[in-house]
Each structure stands twice: as structure tokens, then as C-alpha cells.
Amino acid sequence: MAVENAGILFYTEHRYYGQSWPYENDSLSLEHLKHLSLHQALADLAHFIRYQKSHSSNLTHSKVILVGGSYSGSMAAWMTHLYPELVTASWASSAPLLAKADFYEYMQLVENSLNLSYGNNCTQRIERGLNHLVKLFNTNETTELLTSLNACPSYDANNSLDRMTFFSGIGNYFALVVQSYSAYIPALCETLMSLHCSDEEALQKFLQLLYLDGKRLGEYNNCLDFSYQSMLQLFSEYSDRSSGTRAWFYQTCNQFGWYTTTSRINTTSTSSTFGREVPLWYFEQLCHDAFGSRQTPATLALGIAQMNAQFGGLSFDQSLRYREVVFTHGELDPWRALGQQRGRQALVIAGYSHVEDLTSINVRDSVPMNLAKLRVMSFLRRHIAAI
Structure with a gap:
């Protein structure tokens, strides 16, 4: 387009990302x-x-x-x-x-996109598998599951934040494929559907393929850390110039929100997807722990209100x-x-x-x-x- 219109292209870098670190x-x-x-x-x-x-x-x-x-x-x-x-x-x-804290629509559209690209048998298998995992957590029967995924011994299935982090990670994987690699959605679902077992067991076997494939190739020498503290560490890294993870999370905690929840508060709706295990307060807690006591839900609510009022x-x-x-x-x-x-x-x-x-x-x-x-x-x- 620039060539056809005799234009010059400039790429500008956002402050606090890449090499644009002001301090x-x-x-x-x-x-x-x-x-x-x-x-x-x-x-x-x-x-x-x-x-x-x-x-x-x-x-x-x-x-x-x-x-x-x-x-x-x-x-x-x-x-x-x-x-x-x-x-x-x-x-x-x-x-x-639209700036919005509780972005529950995101995971609902992930499910819709899986349906459009492959069919509802794939999403049904995912949902039934997640419901089975939720049941294991509810009945304190996660030992076999966590062992099969080589989870670190420090992971506490009875800790609500650790539990939310585990389910958030599962949802994030499917969301990543749908958002960034849409051409691979059919292959993902084909892999999931090809597992010869019940829907309840299929997701666990799929997670074993996902999390342990690298270990079989010798890429992982240690256990896999699914804990809340490991997630918090991603947002607490002060020297990371490559991913921009801490900088971006700071922006979401103050102006945008955009948290991909799967559990809505104060609603009787059953339309929430992906296990209904990740509420808004999980992200609010991450903001608080990553950026201190001044980082409150009220701080974000004010930032969101100002954004939407202005734009x-x-x-x-x-x-x-x-x-x-x-x-x-x-x-x-x-x-x-x-x-x-x-x-x-x-x-x-x-x-x-x-x-x-x-x-x-x-x-x-x-x-x-x-x-x-x-x-x-x-x-x-x-x-x-x-x-």
C-alpha cells in the first residue's frame, strides 16, 4: 500500500517495550x-x-x-x-x-470459533473433560492427575489461587490457538478427537501430550510449575526486555482490564465456558500482588471509566x-x-x-x-x- 501511494513507512516503538526503556x-x-x-x-x-x-x-x-x-x-x-x-x-x-475488566465474552468466542472451525463435538469433549477435572479438584482426587502431568510437589490443589492458575493455563492454550493460529484449529481438534477414550479422560490425555511432549524430547529436566507463584513471577520480572509481560500487565491493571474470565459473579447464567474456574478476582489479586497495595479494583474501575468516557x-x-x-x-x-x-x-x-x-x-x-x-x-x- 505504501508503494502504490508513494508513501514512507515508519515503525514506532511503544515506550517501556523493546529498547524504549526511559529509565x-x-x-x-x-x-x-x-x-x-x-x-x-x-x-x-x-x-x-x-x-x-x-x-x-x-x-x-x-x-x-x-x-x-x-x-x-x-x-x-x-x-x-x-x-x-x-x-x-x-x-x-x-x-x-471498549475497556472492560470482566472480559468473559473472550472465552465464549473461543468456544464459538472452535465450533465454526471444526464442530461442537470438539468443544463438547473439551467441556466434559474440564468438568471432569473440576470434579477431581472438588473431591480432592488430583494426585494421579498431577503426577501424570509431572506437576511440581509444591503445587497445592487445595489452594484456590493455584487451582485457578491451573485452569487458566488450560484455557489460555486453546485461546492461543484460536487467536493466533486459526489454521491449526482443525488439527488441534483432530488430535483431541482421535484419543480413544471417554470425553472425561480425553482432555487429561491431551494435556499429557501437550505438557510432556517436550520432556520426552529432553527439553525439560524439572517438574512443571502450575502454581500461582509461577504466574506471578511472570509479572514481577523487572529485567525482561523481550516479552513486555510486566509492562503490558501494568497497563491492563490500570486502564484496560481485558481479563479473560470463565466464571461470572452475581449471575445464574450457565453459558460461561472452560470450566467456570477463573473469576475476575483472580486477576485483581495478580494486579495487587504484582504492583502493590495501591493497585486495587477501584483503581482499574476508575481507569476504565475514564477510557470509555473519553474515547x-x-x-x-x-x-x-x-x-x-x-x-x-x-x-x-x-x-x-x-x-x-x-x-x-x-x-x-x-x-x-x-x-x-x-x-x-x-x-x-x-x-x-x-x-x-x-x-x-x-x-x-x-x-x-x-x-
Whole structure:
């Protein structure tokens, strides 16, 4: 698209990620994390655009098109709203717009996508298997299960946080495949369905294949730590420059939420999926333990309210707000529940998941995918050509 429109591509890095650590190795301390926020990142981008225009004579009057996927897609939309004088138009792919703590819809859409890609016999086997595992925990009969998975002796099945971490990990695996590797969903379900045993036993055998395959190959010399403390350690790592895990979790604890729960409080609904074992307070506890006593549910609630009040969440008329933004979503993407899916400037692409449209037009892609890309190009070209 840049070539066809005589454009220059710039890739900007978000503060606190990659090499952009403002306080070097002390950047992820509580004292310095206060400078990590969406608004600071958008201000960085505004500064970058102004700098490029003022320091390159051939860019002074250039139009600016923002393209982003996932959180950066959200940023592209929010940037267009907050700095309209700097941005001509934006393409926001797989962009969540509604800040929300209890994102229970995510795992429900994971289940829906498994059904769409393979059939409900796969999700039924998963759900029955999870219900069986829940029963083992409820009746204190987890010894054989944990031994078969080579769980560390320190894991305490009677500890509620350890229990939630175990079930969260199972859900995260299926979510990862659906969100990021949608083409492999049929193979995943084929593996699960090929196990010649009852539905109740199949998931446990599947987990053994999943968790112990590396051990058979000699990649793991130690037990597998499914504990809450091991999860907390991921968010307490101060020196990790590669994954951005602590920085991203800090942002979710303060402005976005987006916690993939499977158990809803104050409801009689039975529609929650994946074992119904991971409530919102599990993530609230992680936030508290990772970032201290000042990190409370009220802190997040305030941040979410401010986000949705300023940017509109999903309650906006696109003829009045975000007119310069085109939104695309994959039909299989669980994140689309929090994105703009309606209207002439919103496209939902059948058979695809998260940010899978952010590639050049390819003859191997489906007709709906390439038509969506052509519509995005047409939308952006109209803004580029406009006087």
C-alpha cells in the first residue's frame, strides 16, 4: 500500500517495550511505571509525527495514515480521535475499543470459533473433560492427575489461587490457538478427537501430550510449575526486555482490564465456558500482588471509566466519531467482541482470526479476505487523494 501511494513507512516503538526503556534497567520499578500509559504513548506518537514533518522538507505537507493491529489498532483509532490535526486516516485491525475488566465474552468466542472451525463435538469433549477435572479438584482426587502431568510437589490443589492458575493455563492454550493460529484449529481438534477414550479422560490425555511432549524430547529436566507463584513471577520480572509481560500487565491493571474470565459473579447464567474456574478476582489479586497495595479494583474501575468516557467505548455513531477509521476483524477472533463490527467502515472477515488481514493481497487468501483488503485500500486512498 505504501508503494502504490508513494508513501514512507515508519515503525514506532511503544515506550517501556523493546529498547524504549526511559529509565534503563530500572524502568519497570513501581516508581517509574507511573509514566507508562496509553496517553503518554499517544503523546510520544504525536511528537514523532511533528518531528518528522518539521525535519524533512519532503514530509512537511505529507498526509499521515496510521495502521495498527490489536492494541496498536486501538491506538490508531484513539490517536485519530485525540490528534485529528495530525492524522489523515487510520486502519485499525482487530482493535478492541471498549475497556472492560470482566472480559468473559473472550472465552465464549473461543468456544464459538472452535465450533465454526471444526464442530461442537470438539468443544463438547473439551467441556466434559474440564468438568471432569473440576470434579477431581472438588473431591480432592488430583494426585494421579498431577503426577501424570509431572506437576511440581509444591503445587497445592487445595489452594484456590493455584487451582485457578491451573485452569487458566488450560484455557489460555486453546485461546492461543484460536487467536493466533486459526489454521491449526482443525488439527488441534483432530488430535483431541482421535484419543480413544471417554470425553472425561480425553482432555487429561491431551494435556499429557501437550505438557510432556517436550520432556520426552529432553527439553525439560524439572517438574512443571502450575502454581500461582509461577504466574506471578511472570509479572514481577523487572529485567525482561523481550516479552513486555510486566509492562503490558501494568497497563491492563490500570486502564484496560481485558481479563479473560470463565466464571461470572452475581449471575445464574450457565453459558460461561472452560470450566467456570477463573473469576475476575483472580486477576485483581495478580494486579495487587504484582504492583502493590495501591493497585486495587477501584483503581482499574476508575481507569476504565475514564477510557470509555473519553474515547466512547462502543457507544458511538461512526458518522460523527472515527469517520476517518476503517475497522477490520476476523470472524474467529475472540477480541472482536470489544471492537466496532457494524457499519460501512467495519468489516468482519469469515474464516480468519486476530490481525490475519495485515499482510499484502495474496492469491492463496480467500475471496472475502482479498475483497476486505481492497475495500481498506479504497477507503485509505480516498483520504489520501482528498484535498
